[in-house]
Amino acid sequence: MVHELLKMRRSVRLAAKTISEVSSQSSNQIVRLKARSKSTKGGKKTNKYSVYKKSIKRNRETSSTSDCDENECKESMVNCSGIIEEKIKPKLKRVKTEQDNSTVIASGNLQQPMLQGKLVGAHVSISGGIQNAVSEALKIGAKAFGLFLRSQRQWKSKPLEDKAAELFKQACERGGFSARAILPHGIYLMNCGSPEEETLAKSRETLVEELKRCEKLGLALYNFHPGSTCGKITVEECIDRIAQSINEAHLQTNHVVTVLENMSCQGNTVGGKFEELREIIDRVEDKSRVGVCIDTCHAFAAGYDISSDGGFDKMMQEFESVIGLKYLRAVHLNDSKGELGCHLDRHENIGKGKIGINAFRRLMMDPRFNGIPMILETPCEAENTYQKEVKLLYSFRDGKS
Ligand SMILES: [Zn+2]
Numbered sequence: 001m002v003h004e005l006l007k008m009r010r011s012v013r014l015a016a017k018t019i020s021e022v023s024s025q026s027s028n029q030i031v032r033l034k035a036r037s038k039s040t041k042g043g044k045k046t047n048k049y050s051v052y053k054k055s056i057k058r059n060r061e062t063s064s065t066s067d068c069d070e071n072e073c074k075e076s077m078v079n080c081s082g083i084i085e086e087k088i089k090p091k092l093k094r095v096k097t098e099q100d101n102s103t104v105i106a107s108g109n110l111q112q113p114m115l116q117g118k119l120v121g122a123h124v125s126i127s128g129g130i131q132n133a134v135s136e137a138l139k140i141g142a143k144a145f146g147l148f149l150r151s152q153r154q155w156k157s158k159p160l161e162d163k164a165a166e167l168f169k170q171a172c173e174r175g176g177f178s179a180r181a182i183l184p185h186g187i188y189l190m191n192c193g194s195p196e197e198e199t200l201a202k203s204r205e206t207l208v209e210e211l212k213r214c215e216k217l218g219l220a221l222y223n224f225h226p227g228s229t230c231g232k233i234t235v236e237e238c239i240d241r242i243a244q245s246i247n248e249a250h251l252q253t254n255h256v257v258t259v260l261e262n263m264s265c266q267g268n269t270v271g272g273k274f275e276e277l278r279e280i281i282d283r284v285e286d287k288s289r290v291g292v293c294i295d296t297c298h299a300f301a302a303g304y305d306i307s308s309d310g311g312f313d314k315m316m317q318e319f320e321s322v323i324g325l326k327y328l329r330a331v332h333l334n335d336s337k338g339e340l341g342c343h344l345d346r347h348e349n350i351g352k353g354k355i356g357i358n359a360f361r362r363l364m365m366d367p368r369f370n371g372i373p374m375i376l377e378t379p380c381e382a383e384n385t386y387q388k389e390v391k392l393l394y395s396f397r398d399g400k401s
C-alpha cells in the first residue's frame with residue numbers, strides 16, 4: 001500500500017515536472033540530442049556497453065584484502081577542493097556581471113531566467129551565512145556557482161533556518177541566478193557506498209538531509225562523490241549500495257536531481273570510469289533525478305586525455321556512448337597538477353597544469369555544455385584568481401583568445 005502510494009506520488013511528480021520542464025529546456029538540449037544521435041548511429045552504444053557489461057563481472061574483484069582502513073578511506077574521499085571553503089573570504093573587487101537579460105519564466109521556487117550560453121562560475125564560500133555565497137559569486141563575475149550547504153567536515157550541523165533560506169532565495173533572484181545554475185557539493189565525509197554499516201547509515205541520512213536543504217533553498221541540483229569500496233567490498237557491491245542510497249533518498253524527497261561526480265580513480269573511489277557511473281544510473285529508479293558532473297581534473301587523472309583535440313573528442317564520444325549526454329548536468333573546471341592517468345586528485349589553475357588551455361577553450365566553444373553550471377575549483381592563491389579565470393574562460397566563448 002505504502003509502495004503504491006509512493007509510486008503514485010512519483011508519477012504525479014513526474015507529470016508535473018514534465019510540464020514545467022518542457023518549456024524550460026533550452027536549445028542546447030536539442031543540440032545535445034542531435035549530437036547524440038549522430039555519434040550513436042550504427043548501434044555503437046549497445047555494442048560498446050554490452051561488451052563492457054560482459055567484461056565487468058570478470059574483471060571486478062575487491063581491490064585488495066584490506067590495505068585501506070576507515071581513515072585512509074576517508075582520506076581518499078577528500079579531494080583537493082577541500083581547500084576551497086576558506087579561500088574566497090578576502091574582499092574581492094566588485095566587477096560588472098554579464099547576466100542574461102532574457103525572459104524570466106517561473107519554475108520551481110527560484111525564478112528561472114532562460115538558460116542560454118555558458119554558465120561559468122566558481123565554488124564560493126558560505127562563510128557568514130549561506131546567502132553570502134551569492135554576493136561572492138557576483139564579485140567574480142560568475143553566472144553560476146558551487147557551494148557547500150553547511151560545514152563539510154562534520155556529520156552534524158545546525159538546521160538550515162527559514163530566514164537564511166529566504167535570504168538566499170531572494171539574493172539568487174536579485175543576482176539573476178536560477179536554480180539550474182547553482183551546484184551544491186555534498187560533504188566529503190559521505191560514502192553512500194560504504195562497506196561499514198554505520199558509515200553507510202550516516203551517509204544515507206546526510207544525503208536525505210542535504211537534498212531537503214536543497215529543496216528549502218529552491219535548488220534543482222545536488223552534486224556528490226559516488227563513494228568508495230574502502231578496499232573491503234567489490235566495486236559491484238559498492239555500486240549497488242550507492243544506487244540504493246540514491247533510490248531511498250529520492251523516495252524521501254521531491255525533485256532535486258542527484259548529480260554524480262566522476263572521480264580520479266584515486267584509492268578505492270568508485271566513479272572514475274564512465275562505465276561505473278553508468279552502472280549506478282542503471283540501478284537508479286527515477287532516471288529523471290540522476291545526472292553526472294564531469295570534473296576535468298578527475299577525468300584527466302583517470303586517464304581521459306582531454307589535453308589534445310583528439311582526446312577531448314574521444315572522451316565526449318565515450319561519455320555519449322557509455323552514459324548519454326542527457327545525463328550531463330554540470331562541469332567542474334579544473335586543470336590537473338598530476339599527469340594523465342596518475343589517479344591523483346590535484347587541481348591546478350586553468351592552463352597552468354598538465355591538461356593545458358586547449359581543453360578549456362574546447363569546453364567553452366562546445367554547445368553541448370550550454371545551460372549547465374561550469375564551476376571552477378582551482379587553487380585560489382590571489383584574491384582575484386577566480387575573477388581572472390572566469391574572464392579568461394568567457395573570452396574563449398567570444399573567440400577572443
Ligand atoms: Zn567534488
Ligand SMILES: [Zn+2]
Nearest residue numbers: 081295332377
Ligand atoms: Zn570536482
